[in-house]
Structure formats: C-alpha cells, structure tokens
Amino acid sequence: MSGTFIGMPKFQTAAKEALGNSQQRRNLQHATGTIRRKRAGVVDELDNWDELRQAGAAIKDNVLSHLDTYLVQLEESLTQAGATVHWAADAEEANRIVTSLVRATGAEEVVKVKSMATQEIGLNEALEVAGINAWETDLAELIVQLGHDKPSHILVPAIHRNRAEIREIFLREMGQVGTPPPTGLTSNPRELAEAARVHLREKFLRAKVAISGANFAIAETGTLVVVESEGNGRMCLTLPETLISVVGIEKVLPTLEDLEVFMQLLPRSSTGERMNPYTSTWTGITPGDGPQDVHVVLLDNGRTDALADQVGRQALRCIRCSACLNVCPVYQRVGGHAYGSVYPGPIGAILNPQLRGTTSDVDQSLPYASSLCGACGDVCPVNIEIPELLVHLRTRVVDEHRGGIPSGEQIAMKGAAWMFSDHRRWEKAQKGAELSGRALGKKDTIGRLPGPLSAWSDARDAPTPPAESFRSWWKREKGDPR
Amino acid sequence: MSTRDDMLTRIAAALEGADRIPPPQREYGATTPLPDIAATFVERVEDYRAVVERVAPDGIPAAVAAALSLATRVVIPPGLPREWVATLESVDGVEVVADQGDLSSDELDRFDSVVTAAAVGIAVTGTIVLDHGPDQGRRALSLVPDVHVCVVHESQLVGDVPESIAPLRDAVDAGRPLTWISGPSATSDIELERVEGVHGPRTLHVLLVGTDHPLPPA
Numbered sequence: 001m002s003g004t005f006i007g008m009p010k011f012q013t014a015a016k017e018a019l020g021n022s023q024q025r026r027n028l029q030h031a032t033g034t035i036r037r038k039r040a041g042v043v044d045e046l047d048n049w050d051e052l053r054q055a056g057a058a059i060k061d062n063v064l065s066h067l068d069t070y071l072v073q074l075e076e077s078l079t080q081a082g083a084t085v086h087w088a089a090d091a092e093e094a095n096r097i098v099t100s101l102v103r104a105t106g107a108e109e110v111v112k113v114k115s116m117a118t119q120e121i122g123l124n125e126a127l128e129v130a131g132i133n134a135w136e137t138d139l140a141e142l143i144v145q146l147g148h149d150k151p152s153h154i155l156v157p158a159i160h161r162n163r164a165e166i167r168e169i170f171l172r173e174m175g176q177v178g179t180p181p182p183t184g185l186t187s188n189p190r191e192l193a194e195a196a197r198v199h200l201r202e203k204f205l206r207a208k209v210a211i212s213g214a215n216f217a218i219a220e221t222g223t224l225v226v227v228e229s230e231g232n233g234r235m236c237l238t239l240p241e242t243l244i245s246v247v248g249i250e251k252v253l254p255t256l257e258d259l260e261v262f263m264q265l266l267p268r269s270s271t272g273e274r275m276n277p278y279t280s281t282w283t284g285i286t287p288g289d290g291p292q293d294v295h296v297v298l299l300d301n302g303r304t305d306a307l308a309d310q311v312g313r314q315a316l317r318c319i320r321c322s323a324c325l326n327v328c329p330v331y332q333r334v335g336g337h338a339y340g341s342v343y344p345g346p347i348g349a350i351l352n353p354q355l356r357g358t359t360s361d362v363d364q365s366l367p368y369a370s371s372l373c374g375a376c377g378d379v380c381p382v383n384i385e386i387p388e389l390l391v392h393l394r395t396r397v398v399d400e401h402r403g404g405i406p407s408g409e410q411i412a413m414k415g416a417a418w419m420f421s422d423h424r425r426w427e428k429a430q431k432g433a434e435l436s437g438r439a440l441g442k443k444d445t446i447g448r449l450p451g452p453l454s455a456w457s458d459a460r461d462a463p464t465p466p467a468e469s470f471r472s473w474w475k476r477e478k479g480d481p482r
Numbered sequence: 483m484s485t486r487d488d489m490l491t492r493i494a495a496a497l498e499g500a501d502r503i504p505p506p507q508r509e510y511g512a513t514t515p516l517p518d519i520a521a522t523f524v525e526r527v528e529d530y531r532a533v534v535e536r537v538a539p540d541g542i543p544a545a546v547a548a549a550l551s552l553a554t555r556v557v558i559p560p561g562l563p564r565e566w567v568a569t570l571e572s573v574d575g576v577e578v579v580a581d582q583g584d585l586s587s588d589e590l591d592r593f594d595s596v597v598t599a600a601a602v603g604i605a606v607t608g609t610i611v612l613d614h615g616p617d618q619g620r621r622a623l624s625l626v627p628d629v630h631v632c633v634v635h636e637s638q639l640v641g642d643v644p645e646s647i648a649p650l651r652d653a654v655d656a657g658r659p660l661t662w663i664s665g666p667s668a669t670s671d672i673e674l675e676r677v678e679g680v681h682g683p684r685t686l687h688v689l690l691v692g693t694d695h696p697l698p699p700a
C-alpha cells in the first residue's frame with residue numbers, strides 16, 4: 001500500500017531534504033519542462049483560450065454559489081438513473097460507506113481508477129484495515145503502490161522515479177501480488193508498460209468491484225465523467241458488477257453542454273494534448289452495459305469550510321489539471337512530497353490549509369511555499385488567483401497565532417531560508433518561471449518578490465515596502481531573521 | 483440530523499450573504515468553421531499515431547478485411563451492418579461473432595479484434611465519440627479486444643468540441659454511456675516517454691467514409 005502523509009514535517013523541513021536529492025530534481029525538471037512546452041503549444045492553437053478560461057471560472061462560480069441546489073438536483077438525477085447516492089461529511093465517513101458497500105458484495109479486492117478524492121481520504125489504507133485489497137490500475141499509481149511510496153504529482157504521480165527504478169520495483173514486487181513481470185524485463189518504457197498490462201489484465205477480468213472518482217458530475221442528467229489515458233479507467237468503469245465513485249461536492253457541472261468548456265480546458269492544460277485518449281461518461285445504470293450496481297459518494301471533507309471563505313472559495317474551482325505545478329519554480333525544485341499532501345504545488349498550498357485547517361505545522365507553512373511569482377495563476381484554466389489566495393491564507397495563519405510570537409513570520413523567515421539563501425538557486429528558479437512563458441519584465445513581478453514578509457505586510461494594509469531588490473532585502477535581513 | 487441534511491445546511495450557511503452568481507452568458511454549441519473538415523480530422527487522428535484511411539461507401543468491406551488481415555477472431559456489435567464484415571468473413575480461418583450481450587469478460591478477451599461504427603467525429607481534436615448505439619455495442623466490446631476498427635462517416639464529423647454535444651444529447655438522455663476516443667490507449671508515466679497501447683486497444687484503425695474518396699488502389 002502506498003504511504004500516507006500523516007505526521008508530515010513542515011514544508012520547509014521536507015523541502016530541505018528534497019533539495020538534497022538530485023536524482024529526483026533532474027527527473028522533475030525534465031518532466032515538468034516537457035509538459036510545460038506541450039501545454040503551451042496546444043493552448044496557443046486556440047485563439048479563444050482566455051474566453052474559455054473565463055467561461056470555466058464563471059460556470060464553476062455559478063455552481064459554487066448555488067451548490068446546495070445543484071447537489072440536490074444531482075442526487076435526484078442520479079437516483080432516477082438507478083444509482084444510489086451517499087453523503088459523507090469527512091474522510092472517515094466516506095471510508096466507512098465505501099468499506100461497507102464493498103463488504104456487502106462479498107468481494108475481497110477492488111480495482112481502482114486513479115482518483116484524487118480517494119487518495120485524499122486514505123481509502124486504500126481503510127480498505128486494507130478491513131482486509132480488502134485495493135489495486136491501483138493507473139500505471140503511475142501502480143508504480144507508487146508497488147514501491148510503497150507516495151505520489152508526487154497530480155497527473156504523473158511517479159514523476160520522481162526513473163525507468164531503472166521502476167524496473168527494479170516491478171521485478172521485486174509484482175510477483176508478490178499477481179502476475180509477475182517476464183524474466184529479462186529491461187527498463188525500456190514499452191516493456192515496462194507491457195508488464196503492467198499483463199499484470200493488471202488478470203485483475204480487471206476477475207474484479208467484481210471498482211472504485212473511481214469523477215472529473216465532473218452533471219447535475220441535470222446525473223452523468224459522471226472520467227478523463228484518462230491508459231484505458232484502465234474504461235476497464236474499471238465497464239467490466240465489474242459494482243461501481244463506487246467518490247466525488248467531491250465541488251465537481252458538479254450544471255448541464256451536459258458545460259462539458260464543451262471543460263473538455264477543451266482540461267486536456268490541453270493537463271497533459272498538453274488536444275484531447276486525452278479516453279473519456280468515459282455514465283449515467284447511473286445502463287441495462288446490459290457495465291456495472292448494474294452503481295453508487296456515488298458525495299464528499300465534503302473540508303470543502304464546505306473552504307466554501308465559507310469568501311476569498312478562499314475560488315480554490316474549489318480547481319479541475320486538478322496540474323498546470324500550476326509544472327510552472328512553479330518552488331515545486332520544480334522540491335518536488336511533491338514536501339507538501340505533505342496528495343495535492344502538491346501551488347494548488348496544494350492553497351487547498352490543503354483550507355480543507356484541513358491550519359493547525360498542523362505543514363498546513364501552517366504551506367501558504368509560504370511560494371515565491372508569489374504569479375506563473376501558477378497565469379496558467380490556471382479556471383482563473384484561480386493563486387498568489388492572491390496564498391497571501392490571504394498567510395494572513396489567516398498569522399491571525400490565528402496572534403498573541404504569542406507571530407509564528408507566521410517565523411515560518412516565513414525559515415521558508416525564505418532554504419529557497420533564497422543561495423542567490424543562484426533563486427535565480428535559477430526564476431529562470432524556470434520565465435521559461436514557462438511568464439515575462440519577467442512585467443513590472444509587478446519583481447515588485448511582488450521581496451520575500452514573504454512584504455506579502456504579509458501588503459495583505460495587512462501596511463505601507464508598501466520601499467522598492468528594493470530581493471537580494472538586498474535579504475542581505476539586510478539575513479543577519480537578524482527575528 | 484442526517485449527514486445529507488447536515489452538509490446541505492453547512493453549504494447554505496457558508497453561502498449566507500454570498501453573491502449568487504448566475505450562469506455565464508455563453509453561446510453554447512458554436513460552430514468552428516474549417517476549410518476542409520475531413521482533412522483536419524484525418525491529420526489530427528494521425529497525430530495520435532492511429533491509422534486513418536479514407537474510403538468510399540462501397541469500399542468498407544474491403545477496407546475492413548485489409549485492416550484485419552492478421553485477425554482470427556473478430557467480435558461485432560449486434561447492429562453493425564453485416565456487409566461491412568462480409569469480405570472479412572469469407573477469409574479462411576476468420577471467425578466473426580455478433581455480440582448478443584452474453585459474452586463474459588474472459589470470453590471477450592479471446593477475441594483479437596472488434597469492428598464498430600461511431601456516433602460523432604471531432605475534427606479539431608481528432609476524437610471519435612461512441613454513444614454505444616446498436617452499431618457500436620456495449621462498452622466492453624470496443625475495450626477488451628486489442629485491435630479496434632472504427633468506421634466513421636464524413637456526415638458525422640463536427641468542427642470542434644462545442645458542436646459535438648448536441649448530437650450526443652439523445653443518447654445521454656436515454657441513459658447510455660459515452661466513450662470519447664482520441665487515438666490508441668497511451669501512457670506517459672515513465673519519464674514522460676509516450677508509449678501507445680496500455681489497457682485499451684493498442685491499435686486504433688479508423689475508416690473515414692465519404693463519397694468523394696474512393697479506396698486508394700491496394
């Protein structure tokens with residue numbers, strides 16, 4: 001089983017460790033650079049991209065501001081289509097519902113489609129405790145699971161592993177849980193993918209229960225949508241008798257027509273393709289086709305808390321495309337694990353503290369896991385103003401610790417330490433952002449750079465700090481960080 | 483209070499005093515004019531490393547047989563025009579079975595190929611959409627066999643994604659699933675190197691049927 005993020009050290013501690021791992025950094029730089037270029041290419045092909053982003057944001061804002069109405073409509077449509085709807089307030093309740101549904105079928109194993117929501121609630125671990133094996137079927141998730149590892153990227157969770165490591169994991173682990181890889185397996189990606197195909201086919205063909213998430217849930221028709229590449233999603237959604245989908249309440253779209261916006265925004269932003277290889281939609285139960293026992297678990301798990309925050313709620317627009325990760329100079333340097341969550345990168349920095357609250361070390365430090373360079377907001381397909389949210393959440397962290405020493409400031413200073421103490425490191429990171437298409441010459445970019453403290457003071461309506469380069473600011477402050 | 487009521491109450495409380503934002507003013511279903519829609523479709527499907535051929539209506543049987551020259555066991559949906567596989571069926575050693583809905587997953591796994599029709603082709607994205615009507619069959623048919631020959635008519639082509647929804651609406655309203663297919667299954671999970679063919683059909687062979695395009699000489 002893959003590990004959990006419980007008890008993660010704060011971002012800066014984990015980041016420092018990750019920075020020492022040069023193999024991971026090389027893998028990450030290569031991967032994020034490749035996807036970034038592909039995305040830029042296919043986004044440039046559409047001359048109405050900005051209009052699409054605005055439409056995406058507007059549809060989501062409409063949904064979020066009428067979420068109760070749309071959820072009730074979704075429930076009705078799903079029920080009418082033959083699905084059973086369950087409501088889960090938190091991870092524990094969702095896990096309990098899913099576990100008892102699986103138990104009721106008598107199955108001792110389930111196949112899983114890659115799903116952020118089920119990772120967020122730690123479903124695999126809960127099933128394991130109940131004696132149910134959960135097989136991840138997305139290739140990258142399989143690599144993570146077999147490697148007893150944690151995902152480090154939303155789209156390519158095994159981005160931190162190279163082919164030689166993957167071969168080793170397959171040779172060591174596959175045979176223990178099913179069909180072993182062929183002897184003489186090399187590290188050629190084609191052979192590795194073939195080994196996964198054979199290993200998983202056996203599981204697909206015998207599975208009685210599948211568990212998925214959903215990219216979109218259409219209120220009007222009760223249709224769920226899963227966007228994928230490998231066909232493992234189609235296998236899971238089609239062959240088993242029972243299908244259980246865990247869906248965050250923010251995934252609702254009003255009408256089928258809204259797919260025209262999101263099926264353009266998501267693939268281009270995510271994998272940098274005009275369209276992903278496979279998208280499946282299903283509407284409850286179709287007689288004679290696919291699972292005849294269909295369940296949908298609507299998951300809150302902190303989402304209503306985010307919804308209650310007027311500024312923060314726009315984070316719920318997120319369609320998990322991961323474009324913001326790929327342009328983030330901080331993410332590119334430290335990788336996904338330092339964020340201590342299934343949601344890494346800029347989206348993780350704004351989502352986790354809202355979903356989980358800001359009581360833990362890692363969640364308090366996440367809003368500082370950014371240089372506020374703005375590249376994330378520029379690529380976001382639903383126009384989430386990520387830098388603005390980071391500043392907002394920093395203020396929240398500081399406000400929550402008012403009274404004693406403002407630990408937000410301390411965190412800020414420590415956060416700056418690893419990233420900024422070496423100016424070459426910093427300049428390189430900036431270059432990453434520049435390559436991503438962000439024009440560094442833009443006036444306000446540098447202006448927003450002078451360190452976490454100034455962002456903190458900006459947000460509190462303190463006088464704007466004098467124009468000063470980051471490095472001179474740092475030099476002045478470095479000797480006396482308190 | 484049930485969890486359902488509790489969640490709905492929390493949402494209502496979270497939205498108290500919030501601006502209720504109306505749906506955007508959007509012209510849904512806008513057309514994307516293309517100078518040569520079929521040419522764009524072919525080019526974009528080829529981009530995914532699928533095989534695309536343009537054939538005349540009476541060229542379908544020969545093209546299907548040629549595409550499946552290595553096949554031995556072929557499954558077809560119950561409503562597929564049988565003449566499409568007539569040439570293929572006449573080949574020695576080839577068995578063609580029309581699905582009656584009773585083949586198990588294991589039985590389907592013993593077919594090497596499938597031939598289906600399609601509902602919509604999207605030119606700009608090179609996407610084929612199956613709405614799983616009688617000439618396309620249930621989802622498992624076009625999923626488990628390793629080679630998928632898909633017959634698309636030029637009259638089914640639309641410019642871009644916005645135009646594709648209207649022709650799919652009836653199927654969704656009738657409770658049928660949709661499968662959007664853009665090339666063969668693929669993964670980039672290992673060092674971002676694209677590998678075609680994971681769990682879905684490793685070969686996608688598209689026959690685009692139009693009156694102006696006779697089958698090129700073999």
Ligand code: SF4
Binds near residue numbers: 319321323324347376
């Ligand atoms: S915040 Fe925006 S860019 Fe980042 S994953 Fe979500 S939708 Fe994509």
